[in-house]
Amino acid sequence: MKVLFVSANIEQITLPSLPVGLGCVAAATERAGHEVELVDLMDEADTLPTITAAMERFRPDIIGVSVRNIDDQSMENTRFLLDEAKKVVADCRAVSDARIVLGGAGFSLLPEAVLSYLGAEMGIQGEGEKAFPILLDHLERGTDLSGIPGLYLPDRGLQGERAFTKDLDEFPLPEGHLLGAAEVGNLDMMIPIQTRRGCPMDCSYCSTATIEGRGLRRRSPEVVADWIARRHGAGFRRFMFVDNTFNIPAAYAQELCRTIAKEKLDISWGCIVYPGVGDRDLVKAMAEAGCAEVSLGFESGSDRMLASMNKRFDTKAVREFSCMFKDQGIGQIGFQLLGGPGETRESVEESFAFVDSLPLDVVKLSIGVRIYPNTALAKTAIEQGVIAPDDDLLQPRFYIQKGLEEWLRETARRWMEARPHWFM
Numbered sequence: 125m126k127v128l129f130v131s132a133n134i135e136q137i138t139l140p141s142l143p144v145g146l147g148c149v150a151a152a153t154e155r156a157g158h159e160v161e162l163v164d165l166m167d168e169a170d171t172l173p174t175i176t177a178a179m180e181r182f183r184p185d186i187i188g189v190s191v192r193n194i195d196d197q198s199m200e201n202t203r204f205l206l207d208e209a210k211k212v213v214a215d216c217r218a219v220s221d222a223r224i225v226l227g228g229a230g231f232s233l234l235p236e237a238v239l240s241y242l243g244a245e246m247g248i249q250g251e252g253e254k255a256f257p258i259l260l261d262h263l264e265r266g267t268d269l270s271g272i273p274g275l276y277l278p279d280r281g282l283q284g285e286r287a288f289t290k291d292l293d294e295f296p297l298p299e300g301h302l303l304g305a306a307e308v309g310n311l312d313m314m315i316p317i318q319t320r321r322g323c324p325m326d327c328s329y330c331s332t333a334t335i336e337g338r339g340l341r342r343r344s345p346e347v348v349a350d351w352i353a354r355r356h357g358a359g360f361r362r363f364m365f366v367d368n369t370f371n372i373p374a375a376y377a378q379e380l381c382r383t384i385a386k387e388k389l390d391i392s393w394g395c396i397v398y399p400g401v402g403d404r405d406l407v408k409a410m411a412e413a414g415c416a417e418v419s420l421g422f423e424s425g426s427d428r429m430l431a432s433m434n435k436r437f438d439t440k441a442v443r444e445f446s447c448m449f450k451d452q453g454i455g456q457i458g459f460q461l462l463g464g465p466g467e468t469r470e471s472v473e474e475s476f477a478f479v480d481s482l483p484l485d486v487v488k489l490s491i492g493v494r495i496y497p498n499t500a501l502a503k504t505a506i507e508q509g510v511i512a513p514d515d516d517l518l519q520p521r522f523y524i525q526k527g528l529e530e531w532l533r534e535t536a537r538r539w540m541e542a543r544p545h546w547f548m
Contacts, residue, residue: 125260127153128184128222129162130175131304132212133192135205141166144316144366145228145252146190147298152253155296158260164304165212172215179219186260187222188252189213191230191238199492199522200533200548206230206241206518213242225259227252232335233496235276237518249274250286250337251321253295292321292343297351300358314364314394315355319343319380323368325398328433328500329464329493332368342376345383356389363393363414369421370395374402381409392416400441407448417455417485420446424460425478426471433464434500439478450483458484463524463532464493465504472532476539487546489536492522 129150131143143164154160163178165171189212196203209230216224226247231238235249246269248255255273262269269275273287289295303315320342323332352363371377394417395410410418422442424430430438449456458479462472479487495505497517505511505523515521524532540546 125185125264126159126182127161127186127188127260128178128182129153129160129188129190129302130178130212130216131162131164131166131190131192132209132228133190134165134168134171134208135193135196135203141192142304142313142316143190143192144298144303144318145192146188147302147304148295148318149188149190149227149252149256150302151296151298153257153260154302156257156260158257160302162302162304166304171212172218175212175215176219179216184220184222186263187216187220187224188256189216189224189226189242189244190228191226191242192228194230194233194238194518195494195520197494197520198490198548199494199520199524202520202522204520206238210242213244223263225256227256229335233331234516234518236281237516239276239278241518245278247276248272249276249282250335251289251295254287254289286337288322288337288339288341290339290341292319292341293347297347299354313360314362315360316364316366317348317352318366319348320367320372320376323372325369325372325436326434326500328504329461329496330499331496334496334498336368340372345376345380348380349383349387352384352391353387353389356387356391361391363391365393365395368396369398369401370418371397371402371406374406377402378406378409381406381413381415384413385409389414394418396421397445398437399445400437404448407445407452407454411452411454415454417457418449419457419459420449420484421459424462424471425475429464429467429471429475432466433461442478443482446482446484455485456483457486457488458482460487460489461493462489462491462536463528464501465508465523465525467525467528467532469528469531469535472528472535476535480539480543485545487543489540489546489548491532491536491548492524495521495523 150160193205224244226244232249239247271284273284275283321336322340324338391414396419
């Protein structure tokens with residue numbers, strides 16, 4: 125079959141993001157014997173002409189649309205992003221009769237609600253590399269769709285339990301023609317790579333387990349290093365590990381860094397790290413492999429608030445990690461997630477003072493916490509009457525501790541005035 129993959133994301137919240145997940149599904153579909161093409165709409169102000177040209181040129185039998193973000197997760201001037209994806213679906217339908225299949229992190233988070241809102245024929249929750257070729261086989265043969273893992277149909281719900289592969293090496297990584305709008309020589313273009321899926325940490329607000337599962341699965345370091353080397357050979361120099369946490373497990377992260385370093389590539393890369401997991405040897409290995417910047421996902425400088433978020437580290441571990449990265453010349457971005465259950469004026473001031481004492485290059489403040497389904501935060505919000513039990517949470521809903529709303533905004537602005545590297 126001929127399959128056109130469309131990345132509906134045109135939002136550049138921090139940096140332009142290449143559709144690596146969609147590229148992986150496209151690569152698996154191509155390996156299964158289908159003819160594929162990928163369209164990345166990131167740089168398109170008007171999506172219809174690009175979609176129309178692709179339809180006329182390729183004439184697909186099936187269209188796969190990737191939904192990356194539901195909203196920007198910001199309580200301040202929230203942007204709901206699904207309307208952009210809805211227009212992409214409408215544009216596809218205006219110029220093609222091919223059936224539309226949804227996927228991506230945004231779809232996997234709220235499959236039934238997103239499927240209904242966007243009006244597509246079906247969608248796959250979770251790992252499309254395995255489920256999508258199975259779906260194509262059923263569609264090609266005209267057989268019943270029940271039992272396909274992760275498949276959702278309108279008004280009929282989930283057709284088959286999700287399947288999580290234990291070995292990510294089973295799935296191919298995308299080559300150049302499936303990487304979307306990647307431009308060789310563009311110094312701002314970061315090539316994303318995911319080496320692990322799943323997260324067992326259960327932070328109270330986090331949606332990763334819903335999207336990827338709790339079981340941690342990984343690619344072999346040799347496969348990852350070889351793929352990076354090929355991208356480097358094609359002219360790319362900057363990479364971003366989009367793993368939920370790069371340093372879990374620490375032994376794997378260290379082996380991965382050593383394998384990359386052996387390639388002796390002129391590259392730089394960034395990642396997200398979980399404080400307290402790993403040691404100086406790991407941080408040194410990261411630097412030697414090209415790590416230039418890390419996002420420290422510690423969210424608070426109050427030990428009491430860290431415990432309430434179910435973080436498995438304390439401020440002492442955060443400080444130790446931050447100093448280790450500073451010693452290796454690795455840049456650091458710190459994140460503050462303010463206003464969650466149990467937050468007080470004292471914990472906010474404590475958190476700000478702690479963050480101010482760290483050698484961070486950038487500090488990102490978020491006021492209010494986006495509520496996602498199947499999280500401890502959602503349960504707390506229901507118990508406190510912040511949301512209704514039947515709220516599907518498609519429209520952005522946020523938790524902020526009562527009594528802190530205006531004070532928290534004013535306090536954040538006051539601290540930011542004297543600190544140009546802090547922003548919201």
